[in-house]
Amino acid sequence: MSPSGFSKVGASPKKRLYGPRAALVCGYSSAEQDTLLAMMERFRLTDLAAIFATGADMDKPVGELLGLPAGHGRGEDSPLPRAIVLSGVTEKELSTFMAAWKHLGLPQQNWATLTPTSEQWELMDLLTELDLERIALSSKS
Template sequence: MSQETFKKIGDSAKQMYGPRAILICGFTPFEQETVMNALDSIELADVPVIVATVADAETRLGEMLSKPDQTGLGADSDTARAVVMSGITANELDNIISVYRSTGLPRPLWATLTPVSENWTLATLLEELKKERNAMESK
């Protein structure tokens, strides 16, 4: 990822960029329910959760994160496992990551929507996140 798109997230109650939503990718239907229950447990039931499907690979992130709550729920997907958050606070982000870890599900790629990434396709974002993870793990 370029320096223009990578930015440290501070500890804040200020809402981050974009519509309030969470996009999950690469989860089985059972795992999707696990994620939904985990989010409900930290009082984020008001945040729409969208599940990416195979057909969404070329859809722009801004469009994906504007879909109605539970769009795609129950669909299998063989994309990379990822969680993309938009319009949440840094405090909520910390809570989401913490509750996710408690589920025992495999580690996903994590991202927040930015003015640059909102115009990327889902496939482009996932490819960039994989490159970033590989670069960080090889250090």
């Protein structure tokens, strides 16, 4: 791990990251949710549970939310900050997911992968930390 607290992720198609296979999606409108699901289908990521966090989920632990059924919160615009927390994906799938998302031209967002520490955090605490990290990194540029 680097002094910034981040560690480089490789591109292994076999090395699976921590947690259940899921994507916790925060801050998306209903229409953007559909766009994201279509992208996941196009890139053969349909076995990855897409869980859409709602305002009512902000005080729940991230690990608990990643255990919800696929489609939770779908169709409800999310008031949360924009982010995706990926869990249980391979390094290659992480890279593919992020590249495909960028290709869609969706608004800027934060990205995270689940860790044993972050799965215990309340969702809003994690989203706040991700914003602080993004600000710190952009001020170093």
